[in-house]
Structures are given as C-alpha cells and as structure tokens.
Amino acid sequence: MKLDVNALGTFYRIAREGAGLAAGRLTRMTGVDTRVGVTKLNFMRGKEIRRDFEDGTEKVGVRVELSGGLEGHSVMVFDRDSALRIVKTLLSESDAEEFDEMNRSATTEVGHIMNSGFIDGWADVLETVIDVSTPEFVEGRSVELFFGDSDEMPGEDDLALLFQSHIEAVGTEIAFSHYLFPEHDSMASLLDRLRTSGGIEYDKLDGFDRMAQQGAEEVANTATTLTGIETSVEIRRLNFLSLEAIPQEVADRMLVGIAFEFDGIPSGYLLFLFDEESAHEIVDAMVPMESDEEGFDEMEKSAIKELGNIMASGFLDGWANVLDTTIDHSTPEFIHDLGAxxxxxxxxxxxxxxxxxxxxDTVVVADGREFDCEIYAIPDEDDLERALNDLDVDRVDDTPTTAEFQEVENTSGDS
Amino acid sequence: MKTYGSEPGIPDPVQVGIAELAVTEGDDTLKSYGLGSCLAIALYDPDSGIGGLAHVMLPNGDEAENSDQKPGKYADTAIRALLRRMVERGASYTSVEAKIAGGSDMFEFESFDESVGQRNVEAAIDELEKLGVPLIDEDTGGKHGRTVEFTPATGTLSVQTANGDAGVTEL
Incomplete structure (x- = not known):
C-alpha cells in the first residue's frame, strides 16, 4: 500500500465532514447542540489502540460492518453515562439506569443513524455504494468487545490505519467517539485510485514508526535517569491530521514547553510539553534549591531546558541512526504559556x-507522581517522504537507538 | 476535550478555532484561545452591532490554492470574508472598524527566516488599508500567548495574556 499525502488528505477531509454530518443528525434527533472535535487519521499498533481505548470506564458501542466501495467496520463509542443521557433525552419516561431492551434499541438506533451519517460522506465523495450491515449493540470495557473480532483489529505489534473523530454536545456531559477501521486491501485500492504522487510505502512508515517507538522508550529512560522519577511511555501514535487541528490537541491551559527545530532529512520541530505541576516536580528533582520566585527562575528554566535537550537527543539520534543520516537540533527554547x-x-x-x-505523538508519565509530558515531533512533509523512501526497513531492528549522553552547552541564560 | 461553562443563563462564547471565522451581533461573544503567532482579527460596525472574529494562521491567501475553501486561514481572505458576511447581515461597509491582537514571536528558530507572527500582522494591516477599514487599536507582537474575546455590540476586544502581571487588556 502506498500512502500519498494528497489522497490521505482527501480521506481526512471526508472523515471530518462525516463527523459533522453525524453530529448534525444527533442534533436533529435530540435537540442538543453538538460540536465536532478533532478528527484524526491514526496509525496505531494493536497494543496502543488497547491502551488508548481501555481507560477503565464502561463503554457502549454501536457497530456496523461495511462492504462494497469501502470495506471495514464503523463503530460509535459512547461513555456509558453519555449513552444513558442520550437515551433520557429521547425517551423522556425512561429512568435509563440500565440498558434494558428499550434503551438498547434506542441507543442502537442513534448509533446507527450516526454511523450512516459518517458513511454517507464517504460514499458521496468516492462516488460508490457502501453497504452497511445491521447494527450491533456492544457494552463493556475491553477493546476486544468493540473491535476485537473484526479482521481489521491489528495484532499487538501490527500497525493499523484508523480514523477517529470526537464529538461532544455543547453544555452537557455527552461526549463520544467514532472509529472507522477500513480493511487493509480496500483502503489500499482506494488510496491507489486517488494517488497523485509517488507516495510513501506503508511498510516503510511501519518500519519508521517501530523505530520511533524505541525513540520514545529512550526518552522515558532518559527522563528517569536525569530526574530519578520512574517514567514510562503511556501512549504513542502516529497521526495524520490537518495543521490547524494540531494546536487543538493541546490542553487549554498554561504549559511549560521546550521547543526545538531539527535539521537534516527529515527536518522539522520537536516539542516537549509539561503541565505546570510536572514542571515544578521536575525542577524539584533536578535543582535542590528552593526558589521563592513565581513561575520559573533562570536556574529552574535551565534545568528544564537541559532535560529537554537530552531527551531531544535521545529521540532524534534514534531516527538518525536508522535513517543512516545526521539530524541536528537547535538549542532549546523555553516557553511558559498557553498550550496552543x-x-x-x-x-x-x-x-x-x-x-x-x-x-x-507520545505521552510519557510517571506512576504515582506528577510527571506528564506530551511530545510532538512534526517533520516537514517532503523531507519525511524523502527520508522514508530512502529507509532500509531491515536496518530498523539491528540499529541501536540508544543516545549518547553529550555535554550540554548553551542551555543556560539564553531563554 | 474542552469543558464548557455550566453557569445557567450566560451563553457560552462561540469558539473560533484556528483558520475559522464567525460573524454575530449584539452581546454574543466570540472567543479564540491561545493565540501565539496566529492573529485575531475583529471587525465590527458600531452602528448595527454586527461584527466578526477571524483566527488567522497565514498572511497571504491570494497565493494559496485552497483559500476559497478556508478563507479564515489567511489574513487577507479572512478580512474580505468577514466584511462580506457582515454586510450580508446588514452591516454598513463604510462604518466598519477593526482591531487586531496576536502575532507574537514565540521562538527564535533559524528556519523562521522572517518573523512568522509579524508577517501576519503586516498582512492584516495591508489588507485593511486596501479596503479602507480603519484599524482602531492593536495588541500585537511580543513573546507571549493571548486569549481574546470579542463582543460586537460594544466593539470590545478583550485580550488576556498568560503572564499574570499584564492581566486583561481591553481594546
């Protein structure tokens, strides 16, 4: 399968518009205003999908199988409470504490109408007919219940392409997600149809992502070594999304960030974002002296920048080793501001x-302590395509990605 | 995920995300969060109380292919789209005034050959001048983020900065 950025962009737009159509249908059915959040085209491995999905909450889903012009599964997933609220809106006489037969069928109908909203958009743009199966109601916590027995659910370490959209109802607690798992061959032939350039081999993207996984582990190890805080990678995924959707991904609050530009094949930008509590915890772990100053004083800034610098090397050296190239990164820029x-x-x-x-996109966390770090590496698209086309996939598994710890220079006093 | 205010009776401000624009009137408020180098452009007609807010990302839409699909993404096309929609709603072109905020330069990277925030500010000022819309006030540049809220009825653009000292500035 060849991934052409223009074709992926078209699919992304269809998915985003589909989310709008589905949200509009919910508004018509329930009278509740809806807002469509971020739509993402994710490349995720089975275990990442599981980690992302299984957050301990009870969920309710409505699932359909697609055939014809697009094969795969389309699944609406609600938090159990959100689904009950929707049921209450629709059936005013319902107590809706449990999913009895009536509540199930109301939920299934809502889910089905919304699933069809998504799919109609695809059928329109692809000028094809997509058949939708009878909807199936699913309830539980584990990812298997929702996606597990479908052919598209990847193995633990296999990379799958899936579309994910988030929709929320304005002024209520109702929120839900839509997942579209296209079947691999079906997606491949659609991508081929829309392809306008050479594109990136799926296997190469897969190889590169496997390596990025090691780079992420390396970052967590580095953070542990430097701060003494036991950290691990919580989520890691490769997203394809429109540029303007990226800041929306970031929390709407004050964050502490370390930013780098990197240069080579590929070039791009690397951001480490901490919430304020985490940044203070890191400073406490690295700088023994107490400071009375509000915010961060010079010494504290330079400690965070030093951590960022070494994490950046860990991340990018891994890329460079596998790509058999050099990627230089700038001195760190400290920022303490609104996330976006x-x-x-x-x-x-x-x-x-x-x-x-x-x-x-990587999230590094610590057990039982405040350490939440979001890492965004955003390469220049042309450079990434070039780098990937040159990638020798066999190198991925035999190349060490361990970064060497270098002497850090220029990280103090130049905030 | 965003959490919406739950106070009854007070309508939530309409969020204007990056590359979006919105037109409204009266006491409805329009809000853009966390502008760094992006620019908020507020246009309003003081007589009718019709106004709009755009959250633009790039200076020049006339040179871009898809600016007709996303006029809110570029300073020039956003200003024209706001004006058109306001006039369609009953605003009088000749009385429209403008305020802008944002366009910071957050980072000093080599690849940012020209200042990315400043380019947006200049493009907006140029386009406003071309169309004869007076720029009444601005809060642009610097190295900090801004959140803005705009009320067309009063023409007030309130700008909140992240560093506590500056607090809220009303333009």
Whole structure:
C-alpha cells in the first residue's frame, strides 16, 4: 500500500465532514447542540489502540460492518453515562439506569443513524455504494468487545490505519467517539485510485514508526535517569491530521514547553510539553534549591531546558541512526504559556508549504507522581517522504537507538 | 476535550478555532484561545452591532490554492470574508472598524527566516488599508500567548495574556 499525502488528505477531509454530518443528525434527533472535535487519521499498533481505548470506564458501542466501495467496520463509542443521557433525552419516561431492551434499541438506533451519517460522506465523495450491515449493540470495557473480532483489529505489534473523530454536545456531559477501521486491501485500492504522487510505502512508515517507538522508550529512560522519577511511555501514535487541528490537541491551559527545530532529512520541530505541576516536580528533582520566585527562575528554566535537550537527543539520534543520516537540533527554547500558543508558530511555519502533517505523538508519565509530558515531533512533509523512501526497513531492528549522553552547552541564560 | 461553562443563563462564547471565522451581533461573544503567532482579527460596525472574529494562521491567501475553501486561514481572505458576511447581515461597509491582537514571536528558530507572527500582522494591516477599514487599536507582537474575546455590540476586544502581571487588556 502506498500512502500519498494528497489522497490521505482527501480521506481526512471526508472523515471530518462525516463527523459533522453525524453530529448534525444527533442534533436533529435530540435537540442538543453538538460540536465536532478533532478528527484524526491514526496509525496505531494493536497494543496502543488497547491502551488508548481501555481507560477503565464502561463503554457502549454501536457497530456496523461495511462492504462494497469501502470495506471495514464503523463503530460509535459512547461513555456509558453519555449513552444513558442520550437515551433520557429521547425517551423522556425512561429512568435509563440500565440498558434494558428499550434503551438498547434506542441507543442502537442513534448509533446507527450516526454511523450512516459518517458513511454517507464517504460514499458521496468516492462516488460508490457502501453497504452497511445491521447494527450491533456492544457494552463493556475491553477493546476486544468493540473491535476485537473484526479482521481489521491489528495484532499487538501490527500497525493499523484508523480514523477517529470526537464529538461532544455543547453544555452537557455527552461526549463520544467514532472509529472507522477500513480493511487493509480496500483502503489500499482506494488510496491507489486517488494517488497523485509517488507516495510513501506503508511498510516503510511501519518500519519508521517501530523505530520511533524505541525513540520514545529512550526518552522515558532518559527522563528517569536525569530526574530519578520512574517514567514510562503511556501512549504513542502516529497521526495524520490537518495543521490547524494540531494546536487543538493541546490542553487549554498554561504549559511549560521546550521547543526545538531539527535539521537534516527529515527536518522539522520537536516539542516537549509539561503541565505546570510536572514542571515544578521536575525542577524539584533536578535543582535542590528552593526558589521563592513565581513561575520559573533562570536556574529552574535551565534545568528544564537541559532535560529537554537530552531527551531531544535521545529521540532524534534514534531516527538518525536508522535513517543512516545526521539530524541536528537547535538549542532549546523555553516557553511558559498557553498550550496552543506554543504550537501555532510551528504549524504556521510548516503551513507555508503543506496543509497536513504527520505527527509523532507520545505521552510519557510517571506512576504515582506528577510527571506528564506530551511530545510532538512534526517533520516537514517532503523531507519525511524523502527520508522514508530512502529507509532500509531491515536496518530498523539491528540499529541501536540508544543516545549518547553529550555535554550540554548553551542551555543556560539564553531563554 | 474542552469543558464548557455550566453557569445557567450566560451563553457560552462561540469558539473560533484556528483558520475559522464567525460573524454575530449584539452581546454574543466570540472567543479564540491561545493565540501565539496566529492573529485575531475583529471587525465590527458600531452602528448595527454586527461584527466578526477571524483566527488567522497565514498572511497571504491570494497565493494559496485552497483559500476559497478556508478563507479564515489567511489574513487577507479572512478580512474580505468577514466584511462580506457582515454586510450580508446588514452591516454598513463604510462604518466598519477593526482591531487586531496576536502575532507574537514565540521562538527564535533559524528556519523562521522572517518573523512568522509579524508577517501576519503586516498582512492584516495591508489588507485593511486596501479596503479602507480603519484599524482602531492593536495588541500585537511580543513573546507571549493571548486569549481574546470579542463582543460586537460594544466593539470590545478583550485580550488576556498568560503572564499574570499584564492581566486583561481591553481594546
């Protein structure tokens, strides 16, 4: 399968519009205003899908199988409470504490109408007929119940392409997600039909992503070594999304960030974002002295920048080793500001030449302590395509990605 | 995921995300979160209370292929789209005024050959001048993020910065 950015962009737009259609249908049925959140085209491995999906909450889903012009599964997933609220809106006499037969059938109908909303968009743009099976009601916590027995659910370490959209009802607690798992061959032939350029081999993207996985582990190890805080990778995925959707991914609050530009094949930007509590915890772990200053003083900034610098090397050296190239990164820039404000300069710069981006998205956390770090690596699209086309997939498994710890320079006093 | 305010009776401000624009009137508010190098452009007609907010990302839409699909993404096309939609709603072109905020330069990267925030500010000022829309006030540049809220009825663009000292500025 060849991944052409224009074709992926078209699919992304269809998925986003489909989310709008589905949200509109919910509004018509329930009278509740809806807002469509971010739509993402994810490349995720089975175990990442599981980690992302299984957050301990009870969920309810409505699933259909697709055939014809697009094969795969389309699944609406609600938090159990959200689904019950929707049922209450529809059947005012219902107590709706449990999913009895009536509540199930109401939920199934809503889910089905929304699933069809998504799929109609695809059928329109692809000018084809997509057949939708009878909807199936699913309830539980584990990912297997929702996607497990479908052919598209990848093995633990296999990479799958899936579309994910988030929709929420304004002024209520109702929120839900839509998942579209296209079947591999069906997607491959659609991508071929829409392809306008050479594109990226799926296997190469898979290889590169496997390596990025090691890079992420390396970052967590580095953070542990430097701070003494036991950290691990919580989520890791490769997203394809429109540039303007990227800042929306970032939390709407004050964050502490370390930003880098990197140069080579590929070039791009690398951001480490911490919430304020985590940043303070890291400073406490690295700088023994107490500071009375509000925010971060110079010494604290330089400690965070040093951590960022070494994590950046860990991340990018892994890429460079497998790509058999050199990737240099800039000195770190410290930022303490609203999350989106840290990201928009980067997408503006990339936006001169591209509308979409592949984003390597990683979350590193610590058990029982405040350490939440979001890492975004956003390569320039042309460079990434070039780097991947040159990638020798066999190198991935035999190349060490361990970074060497270098002397850090220029990280103090130049905030 | 965003959480919406739950106070009864007070309508939530309409969010204007990156590359989006919205037109409304009266006391309805329009809000854009976390502008860094992006620019918020507020246009309003003080007589009718009709106004709009755009959250633009890039300076020049006339040079881009898809600016007709996403006029809100670019400073020039966003200003024209706002004006058109306001006039369609009953605003009088000749009384429209403008305020802008944002366009910071958050990072000093080599690849940012020209300042990315400043380019957006300049593009907006140029386009406003071309169309004869007076720029009444601006809060642009610097190295910090901004959240803006705009009320067309009063023409007030309130700008909140992240660093506590500056607090809220009303333009």
């Amino acid at each position: 404000a840290a990201v928009d300069p980067v997408i503006i710069q990339l936006g001169e030449n591209q509308d979409f981006a592949f984003v390597f």
